[in-house]
Amino acid sequence: MEIMRLVVTGPVGAGKSTFIRSVSEIEVVDTDRRATDEALLIKKRTTVAFDFGRLQFGPDMALHLYGTPGQSRFDFMWDILIQKAHAYILLVAAHRPHEFREARRIMMFMQQRSPVPMIIGLTHTDCPNAWDAANIALALGYPNPNRRPPLVTVNANETASVAQAVIALVQHTWSGSLATT
Amino acid sequence: MAISTEKLTHILQSFVTSTTDIQGAAVVTPDGLPLAASLPGSMDEERVSAMSAAMLSLGDRIGSELARGGIDRIYVEGDKGYGILTSCGEDAVFLVLADKAAKQGLLLLEIKRTLSELKAVLM
Numbered sequence: 352m353e354i355m356r357l358v359v360t361g362p363v364g365a366g367k368s369t370f371i372r373s374v375s376e377i378e379v380v381d382t383d384r385r386a387t388d389e390a391l392l393i394k395k396r397t398t399v400a401f402d403f404g405r406l407q408f409g410p411d412m413a414l415h416l417y418g419t420p421g422q423s424r425f426d427f428m429w430d431i432l433i434q435k436a437h438a439y440i441l442l443v444a445a446h447r448p449h450e451f452r453e454a455r456r457i458m459m460f461m462q463q464r465s466p467v468p469m470i471i472g473l474t475h476t477d478c479p480n481a482w483d484a485a486n487i488a489l490a491l492g493y494p495n496p497n498r499r500p501p502l503v504t505v506n507a508n509e510t511a512s513v514a515q516a517v518i519a520l521v522q523h524t525w526s527g528s529l530a531t532t
Numbered sequence: 533m534a535i536s537t538e539k540l541t542h543i544l545q546s547f548v549t550s551t552t553d554i555q556g557a558a559v560v561t562p563d564g565l566p567l568a569a570s571l572p573g574s575m576d577e578e579r580v581s582a583m584s585a586a587m588l589s590l591g592d593r594i595g596s597e598l599a600r601g602g603i604d605r606i607y608v609e610g611d612k613g614y615g616i617l618t619s620c621g622e623d624a625v626f627l628v629l630a631d632k633a634a635k636q637g638l639l640l641l642e643i644k645r646t647l648s649e650l651k652a653v654l655m
């Protein structure tokens with residue numbers, strides 16, 4: 352059985368833990384604790400080490416999904432998790448533009464440490480005031496649509512939608528990450 | 533904030549200065565923010581707090597998934613010394629950094645004593 356390790360990263364509340372819970376076939380290992388920081392503005396609990404889930408992908412591949420914490424004080428976990436990753440998805444909440452900078456910072460942190468393929472997943476696109484994909488790509492530093500990582504829309508609460516995003520990530524990884532990142 | 537940072541800091545400082553072979557101590561929230569600390573100058577309070585929280589949360593999971601029960605304490609033993617994490621009620625984690633020379637039994641006793649002082653303030 353081949354194992355592909357996928358990392359799910361992005362700012363606080365982007366939907367990393369929810370994403371993994373939506374598709375994992377095992378009970379997810381979660382390390383969410385009661386939030387006492389700014390995360391509280393969005394939700395009650397926040398990830399302090401990592402989420403872990405598993406998903407069978409075809410007859411001979413298992414996907415191991417690792418979700419990172421969102422706050423930069425946990426960047427040692429970002430580092431640990433990205434070191435072994437085969438690919439990663441950066442989740443960005445489309446309706447919280449003030450977090451795009453942080454998303455970009457996380458992406459640069461990952462890119463500095465690992466050359467593996469990545470895609471961008473836009474969550475919360477169903478929420479009021481969500482930005483459109485082209486403008487978010489621009490904010491993340493990709494002005495040219497032909498020279499950027501694949502960008503998908505995903506609702507972390509919906510299993511089918513998350514499965515689509517996972518497939519896009521695996522396919523992008525298989526395609527050898529040609530030209531994009 | 534409701535918690536008296538001053539009192540916590542005072543308890544930590546006297547713990548660190550009065551116990552031999554202790555190099556630092558901190559009390560942090562379970563989501564990794566510092567409540568109070570008395571650490572060696574080279575260590576970043578925020579980073580230490582985040583690491584403590586991550587470690588204790590994983591210890592908790594190991595305790596439950598590998599059927600070790602509730603976790604009282606986590607030890608990290610390096611060739612230069614120890615890092616000991618003790619859960620301090622619902623809302624806090626107590627980290628102690630000790631020298632390699634520290635006597636384990638004594639250390640545990642001191643941690644226990646300080647823990648009850650901290651809990652009294654945190655209540």
Ligand SMILES: Nc1nc2c(ncn2[C@@H]2O[C@H](COP(=O)(O)OP(=O)(O)OP(=O)(O)O)[C@@H](O)[C@H]2O)c(=O)[nH]1
Pocket residue numbers: 361362363364365366367368369370390394396397398399418419420421422474475476477478505506507508
């Ligand atoms: N409406 C809507 N809600 C979403 C979507 N994606 C995620 N959510 C919600 O956003 C919240 C995300 O919470 P988490 O999954 O804990 O976020 P996280 O990224 O793991 O956050 P940290 O661990 O704190 O960094 C949850 O309440 C989800 O239900 C989406 O596409 N649309």
Ligand SMILES: [Mg+2]
Pocket residue numbers: 367368369397398402418419420
């Ligand atoms: Mg999370």
